[in-house]
Amino acid sequence: MIKVLIVEDDPMVSEMNKFYLQQVEGFRAEGWASSAQEVLDMLGENVYDLILLDIYMKESNGLELLSEIRRRGLRIDVIVISAASDKESIQEALQYGAVDYLIKPFEFSRFRAALNGYKEQNRLFRTQERLNQSELDKLSRFKQERTASQELAKGFTRQTLQTIWRAVEACNCEFFSAEDISAVSGISRVSAGKYLVGLTEMGVLEMDLVYGSVGRPVQKYRISPSGRTLITQYI
Numbered sequence: 001m002i003k004v005l006i007v008e009d010d011p012m013v014s015e016m017n018k019f020y021l022q023q024v025e026g027f028r029a030e031g032w033a034s035s036a037q038e039v040l041d042m043l044g045e046n047v048y049d050l051i052l053l054d055i056y057m058k059e060s061n062g063l064e065l066l067s068e069i070r071r072r073g074l075r076i077d078v079i080v081i082s083a084a085s086d087k088e089s090i091q092e093a094l095q096y097g098a099v100d101y102l103i104k105p106f107e108f109s110r111f112r113a114a115l116n117g118y119k120e121q122n123r124l125f126r127t128q129e130r131l132n133q134s135e136l137d138k139l140s141r142f143k144q145e146r147t148a149s150q151e152l153a154k155g156f157t158r159q160t161l162q163t164i165w166r167a168v169e170a171c172n173c174e175f176f177s178a179e180d181i182s183a184v185s186g187i188s189r190v191s192a193g194k195y196l197v198g199l200t201e202m203g204v205l206e207m208d209l210v211y212g213s214v215g216r217p218v219q220k221y222r223i224s225p226s227g228r229t230l231i232t233q234y235i
Contacts, residue, residue, distance in 0.1 A: 002122060003050070004021060020108055024112055036059070043069070063089065078099065079115075081106070103226050153201075168199075176220065200221065203226065204223070208221075
């Protein structure tokens with residue numbers, strides 16, 4: 001059983017994370033802390049395998065806590081769960097050894113994929129003295145494979161999604177329509193529109209209705225602030 005410490009200063013969010021955790025086999029919530037000092041005290045008194053770490057806390061900064069944990073040489077893994085979607089926070093968390101990074105709000109399937117991937121990593125490290133290249137490669141790409149297979153809606157394929165995303169980036173404009181993406185990608189306007197709606201539901205895109213001088217309003221899309229991070233979970 002993997003022992004988990006939940007670090008979150010909002011009791012309701014902490015309870016939600018605990019509830020999600022209980023839905024994944026092999027994990028048990030062993031404690032809750034709401035500040036960096038509380039975490040360090042608990043790590044000195046108890047043994048945990050994994051921390052679910054928020055960055056924004058009233059009395060503490062999760063990245064500073066993660067840095068201090070590494071400075072002290074504490075052997076514990078960390079999955080960051082935070083509303084922070086800026087590249088600096090994400091990069092810093094990964095540099096300090098976070099094994100995964102979930103941006104709030106997240107889908108349960110993404111949470112489950114992160115935990116199942118970590119469980120597989122934990123199992124290999126506990127049961128084997130050495131890893132071969134294929135096992136190591138599996139660990140390095142599990143997030144992409146698991147989340148894409150679990151989270152893509154029925155009727156969506158990764159290959160088409162990749163084509164649509166390349167067209168989105170190739171548009172090189174703030175707002176774009178299904179017709180714009182269809183013209184760049186070569187995919188029909190109806191299919192392009194379906195994928196753009198799907199990307200909006202995933203949080204990758206934002207949609208606005210643009211009213212012209214005549215006719216019905218046109219659905220226009222743009223990449224959300226965290227879109228380029230979120231899309232990596234699907235393609």
